[in-house]
Amino acid sequence: MKNLLKVENLSVAFPFDTGDKKAVIDMNFELHEHDFVGLVGESGCGKSVAAQTIMGLQHPKAIIKSGSIELMEEEIIHSSPEKWQQLRGRKISMIFQEPMNSLNPLMKVGRQIEEVLEIHFDFSKERRKEIVVDTMKKVGLRNTEEIYEWYPHELSGGMQQRIMIAMALVANPRVLIADEPTTAIDATIQTQILKLFKDIEDLYRGAVLFISHDLKLVSKICKRIMVMYAGRIIEEGDINAIINTPKHPYTKGLLKAIPDYKKRGQPLYNIPGQVTPLKDRIEIGCPFYKRCESRMKICREVFPKTSDFGNQKVCCHLYDN
Numbered sequence: 547m548k549n550l551l552k553v554e555n556l557s558v559a560f561p562f563d564t565g566d567k568k569a570v571i572d573m574n575f576e577l578h579e580h581d582f583v584g585l586v587g588e589s590g591c592g593k594s595v596a597a598q599t600i601m602g603l604q605h606p607k608a609i610i611k612s613g614s615i616e617l618m619e620e621e622i623i624h625s626s627p628e629k630w631q632q633l634r635g636r637k638i639s640m641i642f643q644e645p646m647n648s649l650n651p652l653m654k655v656g657r658q659i660e661e662v663l664e665i666h667f668d669f670s671k672e673r674r675k676e677i678v679v680d681t682m683k684k685v686g687l688r689n690t691e692e693i694y695e696w697y698p699h700e701l702s703g704g705m706q707q708r709i710m711i712a713m714a715l716v717a718n719p720r721v722l723i724a725d726e727p728t729t730a731i732d733a734t735i736q737t738q739i740l741k742l743f744k745d746i747e748d749l750y751r752g753a754v755l756f757i758s759h760d761l762k763l764v765s766k767i768c769k770r771i772m773v774m775y776a777g778r779i780i781e782e783g784d785i786n787a788i789i790n791t792p793k794h795p796y797t798k799g800l801l802k803a804i805p806d807y808k809k810r811g812q813p814l815y816n817i818p819g820q821v822t823p824l825k826d827r828i829e830i831g832c833p834f835y836k837r838c839e840s841r842m843k844i845c846r847e848v849f850p851k852t853s854d855f856g857n858q859k860v861c862c863h864l865y866d867n
């Protein structure tokens with residue numbers, strides 16, 4: 547299948563008194579047509595820094611230490627602001643956690659979606675409105691002609707998130723990055739938005755990178771999962787392999803921590819300890835060493851090589867040859 551996004555050896559750091567510290571380390575992955583890939587890990591693992599860098603929206607203090615990001619076989623990592631204007635919305639789009647932070651409170655929502663089309667195409671006003679209304683319908687909004695005229699504050703959280711998704715999809719980009727798109731909305735609406743993501747898979751020929759700290763949620767909708775810890779992808783594979791035969795002790799811990807009604811009454815499992823704050827991280831050995839129940843001497847000294855099991859890859863000394 548066609549390769550839409552290729553991230554190679556991407557490392558992104560932030561400066562601290564103790565030196566530059568990498569929030570993303572040697573990240574490698576590819577997205578192809580119809581891919582629906584989850585990126586999971588606890589807070590602080592580097593998921594958002596990676597996504598922002600891929601979108602050219604990284605913090606001004608972020609330093610790209612190395613790597614390449616190819617979007618449809620074009621290198622984009624050091625693109626100019628003008629180039630990014632052409633790429634974002636048209637070739638790659640992102641949906642953020644908090645729709646209210648991303649929507650303009652002073653502009654009608656229909657207009658906001660239309661603006662994306664204005665940037666990229668030379669359509670007439672009538673044609674633009676037609677496409678906007680059609681996209682609003684596709685993301686499950688009803689009374690679209692009416693809602694077109696509404697301001698963001700007149701919409702519920704779930705409707706606002708649908709508007710954000712419509713904005714991201716209206717110009718038919720090939721890659722869609724969704725960064726915790728259901729975190730800020732309540733549980734019932736979350737289910738609807740997740741269903742919408744499943745539908746997107748059918749009506750959209752592109753690739754989706756779905757970012758979340760919630761492995762259970764990701765396992766419901768993604769075909770492949772990448773597990774990130776302290777800046778590194780430490781395990782990745784087909785959904786069934788990761789859920790049924792997780793290999794990395796961190797992935798096993800994340801799965802064990804998922805609440806299960808069969809274990810009602812028992813205390814909820816938590817992986818002991820926390821992700822080391824970025825400023826205190828050292829790049830020697832396995833970053834999960836201190837929290838790992840299976841740690842060995844070598845884990846403190848050397849970051850493990852990747853062991854490849856075909857439909858699953860893991861970076862852990864337990865699987866060294």
Ligand SMILES: Nc1ncnc2c1ncn2[C@@H]1O[C@H](COP(=O)(O)OP(=O)(O)OP(=O)(O)O)[C@@H](O)[C@H]1O
Binds near residue numbers: 759
């Ligand atoms: N502007 C910044 N300056 C310094 N450190 C930063 C900055 N932005 C992010 N970091 C650090 O980089 C690391 C990765 O952050 P990131 O936001 O990517 O994590 P995340 O996995 O997306 O977590 P969350 O789910 O909470 O968003 C964290 O340790 C964070 O504190």
